[in-house]
Amino acid sequence: MATTIQTKRLTLRTVTEADLAAFTLMANNPQVALPAGFHPVKSAFEADFLMRQMLHQRWLWGIVQTETDLLIGTIGLYGRTGKAGLAVHGERDIGYMLNEDFWGQGYMSEAVQAVLAFGFSKGLRVIHGSYFKDNERSARIFIKNGFQFDHQIMHAQSDFFAPGKTELFYQLTQADFMIATTPID
Template sequence: MIFETERLVIRKLLMKDLESFFELESNPKVLQYATGDVKTLSECENELQKLINKYDKSINDFWIYAIVIKENSRFIGTVALVKDEEGNDEIGYRFIERYWGNGYATEACGGLINYCQEIGIKKLIGNVVKENKASEKILLKYGFQKIKEFVSHDIGLPETKYVLNL
């Protein structure tokens, strides 16, 4: 376990997560503000294995963890802590669509912020596609400040960059 919240456990990804990981990564609605590119089961299997292999690397700036419901250990999404191009710690999260609207993203984000404080991270970045009002609302709730608007080079959508000093 990496950390937990009232209802959630954040842990390393496992190959047994493949079916749920595929449900997450094959849904165009989930990916509309990320890559936009849905993945096949085979692509998800390869991606999941790559993410798992990163846990053992001595130098790793790309941490993706599973979010599971504490009560039943059901995989519902992923949370990320990755270095951006400028070396900042950037947070991110994705949830399987049927778990949207339950406050899990807000809860996971709060837990991730607490975890980052515990491990000594001093500043977090969050990039949000302008249309993604739900994610913007979460970052603002936790005190993130808007610092820049731009068009992302990877998905070509207008985004806003937020910062939170811990």
């Protein structure tokens, strides 16, 4: 169960079975699913299966408009695995998706800032993230929050995941986050 996080307009909370219809709207939309790193679901069964993978993850939240109690997205801090296949402690990957109807309204920036603050308050040293080169919205979120470019890869045309796409990888240390989010007087 995820710890509930409250922001100005959002409640970040555990995803529940009652969220299935709203989750399915996002998960079967190629504009949302592909940039989030998965193929759009083709059936209610697939959406239910994907959502159930999320239900009991500790640091995965549904993004809910507080005013309407509507699930509009998901965001999570996912465990990292090192080269030897072992968990990397003190580091996580951030991943998110947002219903297309809510793009351009600052909701994801608000959720990302809250989740980054939460992660660093729990002792994380580094939070990693990636996005595809053509995803300008995620690029702005990463830059705004102080993420630093690490490397990029070009997925092979034969890859199941993102064939032929360039993926940019970033990382954010707690110190860089504090600098990026400290108000200037």
